[in-house]
Amino acid sequence: MIVIRGGELYDPAHGVEGEARDLWVDEGHIVPAQATAGNAEIMDARGMIVAPAGVEIHTHVAGSGLNAARRFLLNDCGTLDALANQARFAAEQYLCLGYTTVMDAASAPLFARSTMADLQQMEVVDRGTYTLMGDNRMLLEALADDDRNRIRDTLAWLLEASGGYAVKLVNPGGGLAWKSGRPALELDEPIGLGGLTQRQVLYRVVEFANELGLPHPAHIHAGNLGRPGNYASFLETVRALEGQRAHFCHIQFYAYGEDAQGGYNSAAEQVAEELENHPDLTFDLGQVVFGSALAVSADTSGLDRLRRLTRQPWISRQLEGEGGMSALPLAYRMKDAPSAVQWATGLELMLRFDHPERLFLTTDHPNGGRFTAYPQVIAWLMNRATRQEMLRHVHPAARKATRLAEVDREFNLGEVFAMTSWGPARALGLDNRGHLGVGAKADIRCYRKQENPETMFARPAWVMRNGWVVAREGELVERADGEVLVTRPAWDRERLSRLHNRLAELVSVPVRQYALGEMRIEKLREVACKSTAC
Amino acid sequence: MTNDLRATCPFCSLHCADLRLSIDEGRLTRLSPQCEFGMRNYTWVLRSIAVGDEYSIPTNQFTQALTILESARRLLVVLSADVPDVAVEGALRIVRKYHGVLSVEDETLNNLNISMKEVGGFSATLGELKEVEMVFICGAEPKHSHPRLAEFLSRCAIDNSLIISPLESFETIRQLRLVLADETPEVPQKYRKTMDAMRSASTGVIFVDSSFLQAGEPTARELLLWLRDLNRCGRWYGQYLPIGANSVVVAETLLSTGGIAGGLFSGEDFEEISPRCWKTSKLINDGWMDACLFVGNPSTLVENFAIRLQGVNTILIDPIQPSWKPAVWLPVTQVGVDAAGSMARLDGVPLLLEQFVESGRPTIQTLLVGLLEGRVPS
Numbered sequence: 057m058i059v060i061r062g063g064e065l066y067d068p069a070h071g072v073e074g075e076a077r078d079l080w081v082d083e084g085h086i087v088p089a090q091a092t093a094g095n096a097e098i099m100d101a102r103g104m105i106v107a108p109a110g111v112e113i114h115t116h117v118a119g120s121g122l123n124a125a126r127r128f129l130l131n132d133c134g135t136l137d138a139l140a141n142q143a144r145f146a147a148e149q150y151l152c153l154g155y156t157t158v159m160d161a162a163s164a165p166l167f168a169r170s171t172m173a174d175l176q177q178m179e180v181v182d183r184g185t186y187t188l189m190g191d192n193r194m195l196l197e198a199l200a201d202d203d204r205n206r207i208r209d210t211l212a213w214l215l216e217a218s219g220g221y222a223v224k225l226v227n228p229g230g231g232l233a234w235k236s237g238r239p240a241l242e243l244d245e246p247i248g249l250g251g252l253t254q255r256q257v258l259y260r261v262v263e264f265a266n267e268l269g270l271p272h273p274a275h276i277h278a279g280n281l282g283r284p285g286n287y288a289s290f291l292e293t294v295r296a297l298e299g300q301r302a303h304f305c306h307i308q309f310y311a312y313g314e315d316a317q318g319g320y321n322s323a324a325e326q327v328a329e330e331l332e333n334h335p336d337l338t339f340d341l342g343q344v345v346f347g348s349a350l351a352v353s354a355d356t357s358g359l360d361r362l363r364r365l366t367r368q369p370w371i372s373r374q375l376e377g378e379g380g381m382s383a384l385p386l387a388y389r390m391k392d393a394p395s396a397v398q399w400a401t402g403l404e405l406m407l408r409f410d411h412p413e414r415l416f417l418t419t420d421h422p423n424g425g426r427f428t429a430y431p432q433v434i435a436w437l438m439n440r441a442t443r444q445e446m447l448r449h450v451h452p453a454a455r456k457a458t459r460l461a462e463v464d465r466e467f468n469l470g471e472v473f474a475m476t477s478w479g480p481a482r483a484l485g486l487d488n489r490g491h492l493g494v495g496a497k498a499d500i501r502c503y504r505k506q507e508n509p510e511t512m513f514a515r516p517a518w519v520m521r522n523g524w525v526v527a528r529e530g531e532l533v534e535r536a537d538g539e540v541l542v543t544r545p546a547w548d549r550e551r552l553s554r555l556h557n558r559l560a561e562l563v564s565v566p567v568r569q570y571a572l573g574e575m576r577i578e579k580l581r582e583v584a585c586k587s588t589a590c
Numbered sequence: 591m592t593n594d595l596r597a598t599c600p601f602c603s604l605h606c607a608d609l610r611l612s613i614d615e616g617r618l619t620r621l622s623p624q625c626e627f628g629m630r631n632y633t634w635v636l637r638s639i640a641v642g643d644e645y646s647i648p649t650n651q652f653t654q655a656l657t658i659l660e661s662a663r664r665l666l667v668v669l670s671a672d673v674p675d676v677a678v679e680g681a682l683r684i685v686r687k688y689h690g691v692l693s694v695e696d697e698t699l700n701n702l703n704i705s706m707k708e709v710g711g712f713s714a715t716l717g718e719l720k721e722v723e724m725v726f727i728c729g730a731e732p733k734h735s736h737p738r739l740a741e742f743l744s745r746c747a748i749d750n751s752l753i754i755s756p757l758e759s760f761e762t763i764r765q766l767r768l769v770l771a772d773e774t775p776e777v778p779q780k781y782r783k784t785m786d787a788m789r790s791a792s793t794g795v796i797f798v799d800s801s802f803l804q805a806g807e808p809t810a811r812e813l814l815l816w817l818r819d820l821n822r823c824g825r826w827y828g829q830y831l832p833i834g835a836n837s838v839v840v841a842e843t844l845l846s847t848g849g850i851a852g853g854l855f856s857g858e859d860f861e862e863i864s865p866r867c868w869k870t871s872k873l874i875n876d877g878w879m880d881a882c883l884f885v886g887n888p889s890t891l892v893e894n895f896a897i898r899l900q901g902v903n904t905i906l907i908d909p910i911q912p913s914w915k916p917a918v919w920l921p922v923t924q925v926g927v928d929a930a931g932s933m934a935r936l937d938g939v940p941l942l943l944e945q946f947v948e949s950g951r952p953t954i955q956t957l958l959v960g961l962l963e964g965r966v967p968s
Contacts, residue, residue, distance in 0.1 A: 120842070122846075123845060124711075126842065127711075127841075128707055130707065131707070136849070137849070142845070142848065142849050143847075145849075166715065166939055167939065173675065173940075363710070369706065369707070369710030369711075370710045371711045372712045372713070372821075373712075373715075373938070374713070375715050375718070376714075376715040563717050564715065564717040565607065569941050569942055573942050575932075
């Protein structure tokens with residue numbers, strides 16, 4: 057038994073905002089307050105801030121795409137470590153920042169074993185990955201045939217075979233269209249399989265993911281990422297779901313208007329206003345931070361466009377029957393107009409949206425920049441003066457093309473913990489994380505109060521996982537094994553031989569070797585599905 | 591009695607997974623589909639296993655290996671491409687314990703890595719290649735090095751194919767590249783048909799093997815520039831074709847687990863050696879190390895490296911007895927024959943290779959743990 061004594065508790069799930077209280081922990085969970093401490097270990101947290109540990113909902117720290125991208129950075133050790141650190145060290149960095157759950161955002165089934173090998177290295181945190189399906193030929197064929205049972209079973213089988221936690225859609229059908237020479241796919245344009253359109257793929261996959269009761273709904277990377285003027289098509293994509301539960305990732309990259317010269321301006325206000333109308337959707341930000349970045353994505357057409365614009369070398373790996381995986385080195389510079397507008401648009405969007413429990417802090421690491429910059433982003437959100445000071449230093453386009461300078465809102469600590477703990481945990485369906493209620497996992501972070509939020513958030517005084525202090529003052533002190541989180545929705549296993557027969561026609565690897573094959577996942581934790589199907 | 595079984599081949603980077611082997615009293619009697627390269631290697635390994643007792647590790651050899659490691663002042667650990675990925679972790683631990691440096695042995699990979707940083711890379715899984723209209727093969731004829739790849743390609747639409755020999759590589763590729771930009775008005779007669787086809791093809795693939803890339807970094811860069819330019823007007827893929835297993839993936843596994851690739855891990859005593867992309871050849875040619883631990887089959891090393899390695903205390907961990915004379919040879923299992931393990935195909939797709947024979951030889955990881963802990967593996 058542990059008593060965390062007298063800390064100022066922040067627990068947005070329960071409306072607790074800085075109340076000085078004791079928190080009781082036993083056997084890895086938060087327990088009701090006891091009458092006496094008895095032999096309990098006392099941890100003095102008086103004058104300190106105590107909150108649920110961070111939950112990362114969207115990052116790229118594992119898998120073949122990142123492995124390939126690392127080759128760009130071989131002679132640049134600093135950037136390599138900041139953007140594409142070894143999976144093990146990335147996990148340790150997350151833990152030392154106060155995050156105990158980390159979700160890698162994209163893994164193709166063909167390369168599932170390589171993603172899982174990286175996830176196995178990340179043992180200090182609980183972790184998982186989302187399975188790429190938006191260009192999966194077998195799923196698209198089932199959708200084109202409108203075969204309900206086959207859609208459901210293919211989706212569930214792909215998740216199980218790949219050790220995935222959720223369904224990931226990246227510009228669905230865009231890879232198929234790109235390979236046939238059509239770089240930009242519109243929502244109602246046929247993707248190349250009969251009359252099947254991206255709108256239909258999105259709607260149906262989201263529908264089936266929800267019907268299967270996946271704890272995290274379909275995780276969507278929409279089309280037209282990063283294009284000036286893309287906010288209209290993004291909002292059209294949001295409306296295409298017609299009120300179904302889903303998650304849209306790195307939405308800063310879709311909040312752009314277009315000026316007369318074809319450049320960026322901010323459409324954060326319009327986007328924030330529309331998103332208010334969709335209470336069943338959650339989002340993460342994809343904030344840009346200045347410095348080096350690395351585009352790593354299954355959105356081949358998006359990265360193809362970006363590499364033409366930036367004239368940077370890229371790595372493009374196309375996968376049979378599954379789309380592709382690409383990488384491209386980037387840099388966001390303070391004195392560069394597009395970078396400055398992107399930076400300001402992200403902050404404006406976050407500040408204009410009133411529900412931090414539905415819009416979460418991410419940098420889409422390493423696409424928008426490194427995740428270790430979270431404390432800096434939090435400081436910008438919490439302090440208007442800090443933002444204004446930054447605006448004076450970045451390219452003037454940030455003032456002209458966005459309305460960030462006019463936004464007075466400052467996040468409070470409760471909102472910070474809502475967007476980094478409670479919100480993402482709830483969106484992931486991890487009911488026992490992200491809050492400090494009785495029964496929750498004792499994944500807790502504690503900060504010394506400081507004037508400067510960046511300094512404070514950069515180094516928690518301690519981080520607890522499963523009731524053990526695992527990091528102190530930014531240093532790992534204990535290695536407690538985390539779990540690999542997966543979901544395994546029910547499906548009709550009678551269909552397996554038919555799935556395998558089609559798979560054998562589509563891919564050049566033996567069916568028994570596809571995805572994880574017979575690879576065993578160490579420390580696996582299956583998170584239950586709550587199917588809504590009859 | 592003949593035993594028929596299915597297997598995934600460990601001997602070249604295709605890792606054909608549809609093999610059927612017939613084994614009679616430990617001898618391979620039939621391999622289907624036919625592949626001379628696979629037949630030769632399976633026969634060799636199975637014969638080695640059949641010898642039996644020769645492969646238990648003599649205590650004195652193991653002790654000598656430990657002595658070499660402990661007395662080394664400058665230890666170079668080299669990972670060959672055909673090691674299973676679990677060997678990477680073990681090799682890293684040895685490097686850390688003995689403050690050594692670690693490298694992937696495939697020299698050509700360095701050239702590719704350095705060039706790719708400027709130009710980028712384009713590749714595809716094997717199944718994607720069925721759709722290509724044209725194939726260039728830069729280096730050795732795959733009928734010899736990867737027989738079943740040649741068979742695969744022959745089934746694809748490759749009427750307009752060209753094999754470019756390493757000897758003529760740089761200038762030929764340069765001409766092929768410049769013709770895309772209409773910068774070479776005089777196209778050599780022998781390439782005219784190919785160049786016309788290349789300009790009109792919408793998709794194609796360029797295979798490049800290690801003999802080609804050993805020509806050096808400028809050639810690798812020219813190749814990647816060519817590939818980049820081809821991709822301005824069509825969809826072209828590039829595939830590196832290592833002789834053995836996939837060194838690119840071994841390097842990427844190293845990056846993922848150790849923070850390096852095709853280069854060095856700098857132990858505490860060697861901080862001055864960063865950055866992380868040094869060449870094995872440079873270290874060997876400069877006589878940098880006084881001991882070397884070579885893990886895997888060194889067959890893809892440039893020939894004279896082995897001779898140079900004989901001049902230092904070299905420990906070789908490999909299933910097959912070498913033709914040269916390292917100070918110590920420690921035999922281990924062959925993944926895909928007498929051990930199971932994961933390896934990657936030339937397109938990076940990870941495959942699990944199953945064990946089908948019991949040999950009693952230690953696995954690479956068992957042996958590495960033994961060296962770390964100072965005890966002979968049981």
